[in-house]
Amino acid sequence: MRFSVKAPATSANLGPGFDTIGIALDIWNTVTIDTDVTASSITNTGTEAPLLHGRENLTLSAMRRLAHEFQRELPPASILADTQIPVSRGLGSSAAALTIGLVAANLLLDLGLDDDDLFERAWAIEGHGDNVGAAIYGGAVMAVSEVRGITKLCDTDDLGLTCVLFIPDMTGATHAARAALPATIPHKDGTANVAAVAALTVGLVRHDPTLIAAGMHDRLHEPYRAALFPHLIPLQEVARTAGAVGAVLSGAGPTVLALVHPDLVENVSTAMDRAARDVKAPGRVVQVNPVSNGYVVSD
Numbered sequence: 001m002r003f004s005v006k007a008p009a010t011s012a013n014l015g016p017g018f019d020t021i022g023i024a025l026d027i028w029n030t031v032t033i034d035t036d037v038t039a040s041s042i043t044n045t046g047t048e049a050p051l052l053h054g055r056e057n058l059t060l061s062a063m064r065r066l067a068h069e070f071q072r073e074l075p076p077a078s079i080l081a082d083t084q085i086p087v088s089r090g091l092g093s094s095a096a097a098l099t100i101g102l103v104a105a106n107l108l109l110d111l112g113l114d115d116d117d118l119f120e121r122a123w124a125i126e127g128h129g130d131n132v133g134a135a136i137y138g139g140a141v142m143a144v145s146e147v148r149g150i151t152k153l154c155d156t157d158d159l160g161l162t163c164v165l166f167i168p169d170m171t172g173a174t175h176a177a178r179a180a181l182p183a184t185i186p187h188k189d190g191t192a193n194v195a196a197v198a199a200l201t202v203g204l205v206r207h208d209p210t211l212i213a214a215g216m217h218d219r220l221h222e223p224y225r226a227a228l229f230p231h232l233i234p235l236q237e238v239a240r241t242a243g244a245v246g247a248v249l250s251g252a253g254p255t256v257l258a259l260v261h262p263d264l265v266e267n268v269s270t271a272m273d274r275a276a277r278d279v280k281a282p283g284r285v286v287q288v289n290p291v292s293n294g295y296v297v298s299d
Contacts, residue, residue: 001033001034001035001036001108002032002033002034002035002036002299003032003033003104003107003297003298003299004030004031004032004033004297004298004299005030005031005033005100005103005104005107005295005296005297005298006028006029006030006031006100006295006296006298007028007029007095007096007097007099007100007103007135007136007294007295007296008024008025008026008027008028008085008092008096008134008135008138008291008293008294008295009024009025009026009027009028009029009085009086009091009092009093009096009288010022010023010024010025010091010092010095010096010130010131010132010134010135010251011023011025011090011091011092011134011163011248011250011251011255011257012090012092012128012130012131012134012250012251012252013130013218013221013248013249013250013251014140014200014215014216014246014248014257014259015196015197015200015215015216015217015218015222015246015248016193016196016197016200016215016216016217016218016219016220017130017142017197017200017201018193018218018220018221019128019129019130019143020128020129020130020142020143020144020197021130021140021141021142021143021153021197021200021201021204022092022129022130022131022133022134022140022141022143023134023139023140023141023156023290024134024135024137024138024139024140024156024290024291024292024293024294025091025163025288025289025290025291026288026289026290026291027084027085027086027091027288028084028085028096029046029081029082029083029084029085029093029096029097029100030081030082030084031059031079031080031081031082031097031100031101031104032079032080032082033077033078033079033104033108034077034078034080035075035076035077035108037076037077037078038076039076040076040077040078040079041078041079042057042060042078042079042081043078043079043080043081044081044083045080045081045082045083046081046082046083046084047083047084048083048084048085048086048087048093049083051087051088051171052081052083052087057079057081057097058094058097058098058101059079059081059097059098059100059101059104060079060101061101062097062098062099062100062101062102062105062122062125063101063102063104063105063108064105065101065121065125066101066102066105066106066109066111066121067105067109069121070109070111072109072111074105074108074109075108077108081097083097086167086255087171088171088172088173089167089168089171089172089250089253089254089255090172090249090250090251090252090253090254090255091165091167091250091251091255092131092134092135092251094126094131095122095126095131095132095134095135096135098122098125098126098132098135099118099122099132099135099136099294099295100295102118102121102122103118103295103297106118107297115136115137115149115294116148116149116150118136119132119133119136119137119149119150120148122135122136123143128143129143129145129150130143131251133150134294135294135295136150136294136295137150137152137294138155138156138291138292138293138294139152139153139154139155139156139290139291139292139293140152140153140154140156140159140204140290141153142201153201153204153205154204154205154207155292156289156290156291156292157290157291157292158207158292159204159207159290160207160209160261160262161209161212161245161259161260161261161262161290162259162260162261162262162265162287162288162289162290163257163258163259163260163287163288163289163290164239164244164257164258164260164265164268164269164272164285164286164287165250165255165256165257165258165285165286165287165288166231166235166255166256166272166273166276166281166283166284166285166286167255167283167284167285167286168229168231168254168255168276168281168282168283169282169283170254170281170282170283171254172228172229172252172253172254173252174251174252176228177221177225177228177252177253178252180224180225180227180228181220181221181224181225182224185219185220189219189220190219190220192217192219193218193219193220196214196215196216196217196218196219197215198215199211199212199214199215200212200214200215200216201215203215209245209261212245212246212259213245213246215246216245216246216247216248216259217246218248218249221249222248222249225249225252225253228253228254229249229253229254230279230281231254231256231275231276231279231281231283232249232253232254232256234275234278234279235247235256235272235275235276236248236256237275238271238272238274238275239256239258239260239268239271239272241271242264242267242268242270242271242272243260243261243264243267243268244258244259244260244264244268245258245259245260245261246258246259247259256272258272265287269285269287272285273285
């Protein structure tokens, strides 16, 4: 048995949708599984492979976890993991690896789980549903714990917006980004976030850039994480000035994501690149489209 599973990069939060809203992006990790072997092996390739040396293989961990849940044994297999999603940059590399592992084990063991079943398990492992939801279902999604499966806000093919990313050379750690958050926030900031996430959600459903722009402002986590990532606020400001609909910290950072009309991509890209150099933040500006589909299985 030989097959490949690929899953997209994802950006969580989109500003105020903390641990709730995510969007799938056109950067992919691909894992090829081959059971026509006598002994198991793992090989890492791709642009991010050097950063994975000595780390736990999250795809294999997810495969083992699902097998254990159903009291099954995984067959020997070679695992070839091509990692293109930037690691530890707030672009959902761990969610993609986790998704691929659950999908692969589901196929290998013929468990018959559907996407909602996989999502439930991925959420339990990841601890929040935004990244894994976007990786499984694609598009822009909203994860609500009281609702089975994902709430898909829109197929991003219809959104009419693309993304400009500033991906720093530096990496970030989710635990450090969460540790930077205060235990409480002022009531006025909570009120502002409620209004922002409502505007963002409705804007995504209606494909309304005015509402999306009004919604891509956060007071819950970004002001505190800006202390970890000094490039965040300057890049947000120049991106909006150059015409971006909105600019946010991608997930726990340090990547900055701007949603942009296609005809303004070059303006925003140039402005973000210049601002990054001005604040001495090494990295690269990348233009990438949102994608409406999640993981893909191929022979």
